[in-house]
Amino acid sequence: MSVRPTAFTNVRIVDPASGYDGPGAVIVTEGVIADVARGGGLGALSPDIQVIDGAGQALLPGLVDIRVKTGEPGAETKETLKSAALAAAAGGVTSIVLQPDTDPVIDEASVVDFILRRARDIKLVNVYPAGAATRGAAGQRMAEIGLMAEAGCLYITDADRPIVDSRVFRRVLSYAKSFGVLVAHRPADPWLSAGAAASEGEFAGRMGLPSVPAIAEKIMLERDLALVELTGARLIVDQVTTAAALESLKRGLDRGLPVVATTSINHLSFNEIDIGDYRTFCKVEPPLRSEDDRQAVIEAVASGLIQIVVSAHAPAPAEDKRLPYDEAAPGAVGLQTLLPALLAFHHEGRIPLIDLIRAVTSAPADLLGLAAGRIAKGAPADLVLCDLSAPVIIDADKLISKSKNSPFDGRRLQGQVLRTLVDGRTVYQA
Template identity: 35%
Template structure:
């Protein structure tokens, strides 16, 4: 099918493109930008007033399949993602069973090929059963298409095993995704160590529970020359450590979740279980340093850290509730809110959601240029919508943003040239 996108503001940070031009698509590829007198479209999209850029790449999401289908499924969570402009999703290996073998990963790929509304990239398990004792077969998982390996939030108690993992990853040149935490400092905690946790009497973890782990993994990265991605940072000091590592030439990258750029420990004040997260929401100072690190490019990309839960998972006393938030549907709009607040430029925001994560994990997407795969979204960046759990497409309605008015409505998505129009959402 041939499609002409007419009159959109087209943004491609990698080529410094930011202008109102036409986009010409044939089958699954962008064939031209600007003008093409020989092109005869089957469909013309009038995109005046809309912004066109590459579909979002989410580097941290739980799709809950296999094993946790009361929380979500590949079909439900990718449908929620597609509706909000997320076209490529890296899904974590902490499913049941874990994504630690080619057999299980093949099942996920087959299920995604059949049911997914977005492209799903399984992250392979770093160790068998995520137990932290025996290495998984990285090269076999890489051959299947896994872009990275990770132990998710399961601890690596043995430094010897950690070193062996990094050596294997360096040999494969396969990124290791690390969620940095010292397990003994996180065990039994549910909040950031600060004024709020003290006042509420909540067991807490200090910021050094993250920064000590960052230091250890940076040392392993330096020793082995393995590519390491520090995911979902929460502490401001971690940003400074990543910045220094980059000046030393280490192969390190980092991400922050969109909600960590808007919420702080103060959002826990009324024992709001929707704000129970791992890593926990930290101080205002931490939040502002994360945003600055993102704007400066020290933090390479931004992710959703999507963790849908069934309603009952959030109905216990705060510390006994399941941590995590359903965030894939607020991902784009929370980032556009940072742009609206003039904390990020639009170009940097788009880069951090598209081209940079695609480059880090070597994915064939992330560009708006002739010859690229036609993975595109058309967004009204000024249209506002109100977050409502009842209107969420995800099976997980667990959000701390209920009632927030956010910018950004996705009107069209194209995944490998296949056009989809998301369901209309009430504007405000």
């Protein structure tokens, strides 16, 4: 079924890929952007074109979220691919990369193919799998990296499980480099992190929570950077959350290592004190850090030291969260709250709007070799029309995700998605 050509007029185009933030108009035809008029209108339009007057609202590239968990396959009560895709569309996220720690684990080409076929059947947002770096994401034997890359996985990772054995991780990096495949790895010393529910410090001590020192992140990152230097492989540092690790990251980048770092919207928005009276919705992995660490991470995003922000969407049903804090499942849903939570730093004047949007559009798209993440002639028509200033009070019960575990529950934010397009199709409209 062909989609009628659409023109977005009278919009504020925010396109980090070109550095443009200003008035303009866009025509979408046959799933791609057919024309972009910066600074003015499109002139006379054919009567068969549907015209949408943006009334000065922002037109953004669709968001690209490279760290999303679902429960499918294996734990559909948490989240299905369809419920995640619906939540993504409502949040202006048009491309998601699924983590491989499902059941079965995405550690061979057939499971990659299953995910891609399911996504095509759902026909909502673009869904890409990440493949496991090791068999069963167990950190012991390498998975079929080359075959999974051929099948369509965008990078390899063991998700929340650090690969402890340095010899195994060296092999993974070397093998991935030979296929030109990106590797993502969470820096966390496993012995210091074992059993931790919070970040070590005065607050965790007063709360009586088992904790992990911030240095655990730096220790593992230093090892990973040394192995990157040895192998020459490209590495995504998966969620930097501490000031100490940022120092190591900067030194590695200054040495020219092929490394890109991400952080999560949770670690930008909350600190350890937000745990409050044992709020399990604020139990995430890695745990929330000190306010000094949070401020350091915000500055790293502002400076470009951290290039990508992720939702770290990790659904957990109520029965897994309504437990004593140290027994509750970690994780938070974030697909619908990523954009308004990110816009808080624009409204506070902390980070320019175009830099914030770059961290969730062109930066992740360029890293993964996707054509998305930009408003340019010939690019996929993955777009978001957004009222940047509209007040939004987050009600976790009204989120589309099957699980409602949002730390933003009750928080007042600004930024409402009005319409989301994927390949020129409207997949969400407020």
